[in-house]
Amino acid sequence: MFFRIITSFFLLSSFFSTSVSSQTLVYGLVGDIQRGGFGGVVEYHWTDRIHSSPTVSLGWAGALQNDADGDGWLGFGVSGEYFLYDNLFFEGSIMPGYYNEGPNDLGGNLHFRTTLGIGYKLSKAVSFSFAIGHLSNAGFGDWNPGTDMMILRLMRRF
Numbered sequence: 001m002f003f004r005i006i007t008s009f010f011l012l013s014s015f016f017s018t019s020v021s022s023q024t025l026v027y028g029l030v031g032d033i034q035r036g037g038f039g040g041v042v043e044y045h046w047t048d049r050i051h052s053s054p055t056v057s058l059g060w061a062g063a064l065q066n067d068a069d070g071d072g073w074l075g076f077g078v079s080g081e082y083f084l085y086d087n088l089f090f091e092g093s094i095m096p097g098y099y100n101e102g103p104n105d106l107g108g109n110l111h112f113r114t115t116l117g118i119g120y121k122l123s124k125a126v127s128f129s130f131a132i133g134h135l136s137n138a139g140f141g142d143w144n145p146g147t148d149m150m151i152l153r154l155m156r157r158f
Helices: 002-016
Strands: 023-032 038-052 056-067 072-083 088-100 110-121 126-136 145-158
Touching: 023 056, 038 072, 038 145, 056 088, 072 110, 088 126, 110 145
Parallel strands: none
Antiparallel strands: 023 038, 023 145, 038 056, 056 072, 072 088, 088 110, 110 126, 126 145
């Protein structure tokens, strides 16, 4: 229930956001590489809040990820983009967060998600990307199997 409320917040925030081009709403489809599961992710990025230049942007981000089998993760951290050309970019993020265990025991509740991807800007407002991610407790727990994921993402800038 908690994750549904947070998802609703992220979705509603896209309708009421100001017309500042430094905010991005991200929707993604997630595939778990080790377990074969799937799920979704919703992210909100406050792009350009930490650093901005013509080729690099760095800002804060929040994310909610939920799998079809009941695992969930909610995190907040830093995300960035590096533009190679006008439309082609690399992206990455690191976010600590809370892992809500379903059937997959990943070793506690404190987990860090890292992503690295490549994307293409379709217009000033819309981009898509493909990213690889890793979710792990970073050795803070006795058990740390971690999990790797593939993420197909659609981004809407405001």
